[in-house]
Amino acid sequence: MGASVSRTEFEWSYTQEPHATRRKEMLKKYPEMKKLMGHEPSTKYIVVAAVAFQMFMAYMIRDASWVTVLALAYCLGGTINHSMSLAIHEISHNLAFGHAYPLANRILGFIANIPLGIPVSISFRKYHLEHHRYQGDNEKDVDIPTDLEGKLFVNTFTKFIWVLLQPFFYAIRPFFVRPKALQPLEVINLILQLTIDYMVVCYWGPKSLVYMTAGTLMATGLHPMAGHFISEHYMFNKGYETYSYYGPLNYLTFNVGYHNEHHDFPSIPGTRLPQVRKIAPEYYDNLPYHTSWVKVIWDFIFDPAIGPYARVKRRPIPINPSEEIEGAGDQEVINKAESNGMHSNGVHSNGVHNNGAISNGVSNGFHVSKKDD
Numbered sequence: 001m002g003a004s005v006s007r008t009e010f011e012w013s014y015t016q017e018p019h020a021t022r023r024k025e026m027l028k029k030y031p032e033m034k035k036l037m038g039h040e041p042s043t044k045y046i047v048v049a050a051v052a053f054q055m056f057m058a059y060m061i062r063d064a065s066w067v068t069v070l071a072l073a074y075c076l077g078g079t080i081n082h083s084m085s086l087a088i089h090e091i092s093h094n095l096a097f098g099h100a101y102p103l104a105n106r107i108l109g110f111i112a113n114i115p116l117g118i119p120v121s122i123s124f125r126k127y128h129l130e131h132h133r134y135q136g137d138n139e140k141d142v143d144i145p146t147d148l149e150g151k152l153f154v155n156t157f158t159k160f161i162w163v164l165l166q167p168f169f170y171a172i173r174p175f176f177v178r179p180k181a182l183q184p185l186e187v188i189n190l191i192l193q194l195t196i197d198y199m200v201v202c203y204w205g206p207k208s209l210v211y212m213t214a215g216t217l218m219a220t221g222l223h224p225m226a227g228h229f230i231s232e233h234y235m236f237n238k239g240y241e242t243y244s245y246y247g248p249l250n251y252l253t254f255n256v257g258y259h260n261e262h263h264d265f266p267s268i269p270g271t272r273l274p275q276v277r278k279i280a281p282e283y284y285d286n287l288p289y290h291t292s293w294v295k296v297i298w299d300f301i302f303d304p305a306i307g308p309y310a311r312v313k314r315r316p317i318p319i320n321p322s323e324e325i326e327g328a329g330d331q332e333v334i335n336k337a338e339s340n341g342m343h344s345n346g347v348h349s350n351g352v353h354n355n356g357a358i359s360n361g362v363s364n365g366f367h368v369s370k371k372d373d
Helices: 019-029 031-036 042-060 066-092 102-116 121-133 147-152 156-164 166-177 184-204 206-219 224-231 248-252 259-264 270-279 293-302 330-338
Strands: 011-013 312-314
Touching (some): 019 259, 042 102, 042 184, 042 206, 066 102, 066 121, 066 224, 066 248, 102 121, 102 206, 121 184, 156 166, 166 224, 184 206, 224 248, 224 293, 259 270
C-alpha cells in the first residue's frame, strides 16, 4: 500500500489569508499595477476556436475504434477540455468582457463548457469566488478536502486513487460541504449542455460524446495539466498556503500557474499576470514555487508528508479583506481590501509564514522542481 501519510490534521491558521496585505502593499508601492486590471479581449477568440476544433474532432472520431477514441480523449481532447475549464475560470472573474458585461461573460462560459460534456460553468463560479473571498475558511472554502478524504486516503496507493478521482471530489464535495440552491443560470447551463450532448449522440453517435466527457474526466485526474489542482494550495512547505507554477503548461492554461499573483490580483487577466511578478519581483522571488506539475503529482502520491490534510485551514472570519465585489469597479474592490488589512509585511502573527523565510526556493525540505512538464 506504500508509505503512510505523516499528517493527520490540517494546518490551522488564526489570521486572514495573506493575499490582501500583499496586494495593499504592492498597490501602494507600484500604483501602475492598476493599469493591468481589466478584461482580456483575446479570450473570446481562443474559446471559440478551441470549441470549434473540439466539436470538429468529436465529429471526425465518430467511427474510430474505442482505443483510438480513448487515447485521443486523454492526449488531445482532454488537454483542450482542461484548457477550456481554465477559460471558464478566467470567465468566472469577468475577465473576458469585464465587470460591465456580466451576461456576456456567462454566455461565453456556456460556450467554453460545450466540449466538456458536463455542465460546470455557473456552478464553478458561485463556489470559486468564495474560495477567493474566504481562502482556507473552515466552512466556506470547498476547495479544501473533507475530513473523510483525509482519513480515507492515507498512503501511497490510496493517494493514487484520490488523484484518479479528483474530478469527482471537486464536483461532488461542494454539494455536501456547502449546498446551495440552484441558480436560474445553472438551470440554463444544465439544459443547454444536456441538449447539446443529446444532439451529439443522435447525429454523431456515442463515441463522439465519450471523446468529450472522457477527455474531461481523465484530464482532471491523472494528467499533467491536473497538477495545478494540487500545486496551487497544498502545503509543500509549512505555513505557505498558495504556490505559483512557472513552467510551459501555463501557455495552455491561461497562466493559472501564476497563482500567488492571481490571488493577489484576481482582477488581472492571466495574460498579464507575468507582468505582476516582473513589476514586483521582491514579493514573489522568495516564495516557494513549482516548475513541474508532473513532479507535483508524483510528490503528492509518494511523499508521506503530503496528502489531503496538507492544507491550511482557518476558522470562519466574518469579513475577508480579499473579497472581490462582482460588478464593482476595480478601485472599489481595492478600497474595500485596503480598509480591512490584518497582516503586516507578509508575516503571519503565529510565526508560521514569513516572506523572508525561503531563499532560492529551498527551505525545510522543500525543493523547487527543475523538471519541465
